[in-house]
Amino acid sequence: MVLLLWVVALRWALLGNPLVDNDDNFYLYAGGRLWAGDVIYADVWDRKPWGMFAFYGLFDQFGPWRFWAAHCAAVLAVWGTGLGIVRLARTIAPATGAWVAAFLYVACLNLRRGYGIETPVFYNLLMVWAVWMVAALVLGRGKGDLKPSTLLGHGACAMALVGLAMQFKPTTVFEGCYLGLILLALAWRARVLPATAPLWRRLLLKLLPWCGCGLLWAGLAFLPTLAVALAYAASGHGHDWWFANVDSLFLRHGQPELRQQLKLTCAGGVLALAWPLGWLLGLRFRGAERGPWLFISGWALIALLAVIIVPGIQSYYALPLMAPFAVLWAPLWRAKAGKALLLVGLAVTTLWGEYTVGTLARDRTMGDWQAMQTALSNPAGCVFQYLSQGLVLEATPQAARCHVTNLPFPNHLADEEEQGALPRDTLQELARILALRPQYLVDKSKVGNADARPTMGAADKLFLDTVKRDYVRVYAHPRSRSHAHLSATDLYDLIIWRLRPGLKPLINPPSP
Known part of the structure; x- marks a missing residue:
């Protein structure tokens, strides 16, 4: 219960806040589209797994309470992960x-x-x-009491969980393969046959x-x-699934941006200090602890490699590393210096994380969200966002019913790396959308910044020319309440433009 209270306390300032993150909002929106009957990868395109959208779509069914529902589920997930970390760490630590x-672990999440x-x-x-x-199987084998039925059952549960995780993030397949190899090694060594039996018979009875x-x-x-995949193939959308x-x-x-690379490298480097610090503090794992420690170290290494080899780098890619390395930091408690290090680390990460959370809570408030909804309601109509917040796509009932494009993810039509990687030509699709004159366009002041976006000149120019000619600004959300350090070209993280008086949109929301 104390751990649950800790999770709630560290996340309290942002609970229910709809403006926490762009990706989160898009997942809710696209998941809601899925539950409304649209086909992911065809009617609404993204390359994330289907299961993730189905999961997030459950929260979208709560309507205006969807943000609270999703954040409460996240609290329970973090709490459950923390309890799992305790169970794992007990195999190698006090x-x-x-x-x-x-x-x-809970405190570190707020840093990324x-x-x-x-x-x-x-x-x-x-x-x-x-x-x-x-890990329970590895520990059981170390104690000499591993039963075949336990091996089969635990292995089945573990791999079923991996299968579900792959529907959130396909790269968990690397960790899944690691677990599978460990299970196969345990299974091979679990069955002992009489030495008197012929070799061929022993091999056959072991192999089958x-x-x-x-x-x-x-x-x-x-x-x-x-x-x-089979469901998509049966419905005639197999190619859509495969391409996405x-x-x-x-x-x-x-x-990847150098800044993001440095952030991820620093995070991974700090987490990986668990290995050399343990050695310097004289921690040695023998007996029943040796197997679990080697196994968990292998898991952490595979998770680290999975992050490194994935194309594109973001600082939040460090989040999957925090669980395995949190477990590896636990044994440091055995040494006096290790206890001090853990407590100082906990204090620093908590304060740093809470500063980040508090700053975001001040910069993005419910009042801001209500102001955005008001700006998009006068009059309500179709919305197209370009490099901004997916949240605005369902800010009003009319916007939620109007699907301007099947490429609604904030960055898809606006990022260099996506050119040639989408089912449609990005520039042609952007031109088609703008020609429809949606009632509202939403972007950020970064659009058109030649220094920040040197290769996106054609798309940005097309968008900005349309904005200057046909739209007027009705709302601008500052990126930071204390934005003196920001350049004028990156001052606002969300700007709403409304079609000029006298111009009529060529696309309108369908009737409910």
């Missing part, structure tokens, strides 16, 4: 150290945009408990159940993805 690791409903907040829960299922276990575990891991989930990933060609 009880107090395990609990401190869980508290540290984990204060909202980003997908790692949810799939970390699935992966931690999947790893716990396998071993292969059966492997097929069962792999099948459970890939079942959700396979079911979605496979082809488009390799067609992106943008280079």
